[in-house]
Amino acid sequence: MRKRFLSTLALAGVAAFALTACSSDGGETDSSEMAAGDTAGDTVTVGFAQTGSESGWRSANTESMKAAFSEENGFELVFNAADNDTAAQIAAVRSFINQGVDAIVIAPIVEDGWDDVLQEAADAGIPVILEDRTVSASDDLYAAWVGLDFEAEGVKAGEWAAAEYGDTETKMVVLEGTTGSAPANDRATGFDSAIEGTMIEKIDSQTGDFTRDGGKTVMEGFLQKYGVDGIDLVYAHNDDMALGAIEAIEAAGAVPGEDIKIISIDAVHDGMQALVDGQINYIVECNPLLGDLAAGLVTDVLAGNDVEKTVYVEDQAFDQAAAEAALPDRAY
Incomplete structure (x- = not known):
């Protein structure tokens, strides 16, 4: 696949657009309220199958998509959030196909199981754009x-951990994202490769499903099993789970960020504030403001224009000082 990297400066325009528009829900329709052929004039009807609302990142992502696919921008958005239920999400996509939407955007909950419904969309002549997460299906089945x-x-997270803790015995536990999801799989692979050959030992790993409550519950179990003194480092696949871990560590009488170090991914506002407060030690960004880019791809594909098959948005990373500098102007 071809790859295009967009700089952080380029993303500033995306963030600004999303902020000015995200207060409006214009153009959004629940999937149960729309029948095929309800589009008017040049309005482009887009079905968006979101994973759910499991985290602060996901909420920011949803608002970015609603802002970009607004009535003011010439779209009718048919929105469905599947509450992290893969079967429900696939059913929503089939509903979009039956309704005859012009295009479909999917943030897949998990990577596998998409071949049949993507083929159905292709057979119906409806282009599909994947947003945020990926699938294992053939790339011929999406635009x-x-x-x-x-x-x-x-x-990036693992390299920082290796530099900071790799020369001393470090017992690490991992709060995994949703099992089978692309971010959980890939963030684990990347981190593990970066700490290979160091003295960081992964002693346990369990899914918290990207939720704060899940992170808290899993961390409570780790603390009961190993004790405060038996855990040196937490690697959380997202900020919400890291924030839940902070609650569990404090309830156990320890100081997060000091007694137990925490590395996370996302850089949403609450996570960045915890980093500024010293409760998290390092955060790698995962920018949720993808709506403008997704809307541009839909427009180009429907116009018959050539598009990049894979568009990567470049991430930043933050220590405490960098987070303190960035937080006042943070868009999410």
């Missing part, structure tokens, strides 16, 4: 994908 390099995020 383009836009999102983040999850494995590179894991590598």
Whole structure:
């Protein structure tokens, strides 16, 4: 696949657009309210199958998509959030196909199981854009994908861990994202490759499903099993799970960021504030403001223009000082 990297400066325009528009829900329709052929004039009807609302990152991503696919921009958005239920998400995509939408955007909950429904969309002549997460199906079944390099995020987090803790015995636990999802798989692979050969030992790993409650519950179990003194480092696949881990560590009488170090991925506002406060030690960014880029791809594909098959958005990384400098102007 071809890859195009967009700089952080280029993303500033995306963030600005999303901020000015995200207060409006114009053009959004629940999938149960729309029948085929309800589009008017030149309005482009787009079905968007979101994973759910499991995290602050996901909420920011949803608002970015709603802003970009607004009535003011010439779209009718048919929105469905599957609450992290893969079967429900696939059913939503089939509903979009039956409704005869012009295009479909999917943030797949997991990578596998998409071949049949993507083929159905192709047979119906409806182009599909993947957003945020990827699928294992043939890339002939979708027009383009836009999102983040999850494995590179894991590598960046692991390289920092290796530099900071790799020369001393370090017992690490991992709060994994949703099992089978692209970010969980790739962030684990990237981090593991970066710490290979160091003295960091992964003693346990369990999914918290990208949720704060899940991160708290899993961390409570780790603390009961190993004790505060038996864990030196937490690697969380997203900020919400890291924030849940902070609650569990504090409830156990320890100081997050000091007694137990924490590395996370996302850089949403609450996570960045915890980094500024010293409760998290390092965060790799995963920018959720993908709506403008997804809308541009839909427009180009429907116009018959050539598009990049894979569009990567470049991420930043933050220590405490960098987070303190960035937080006042943070868009999410």
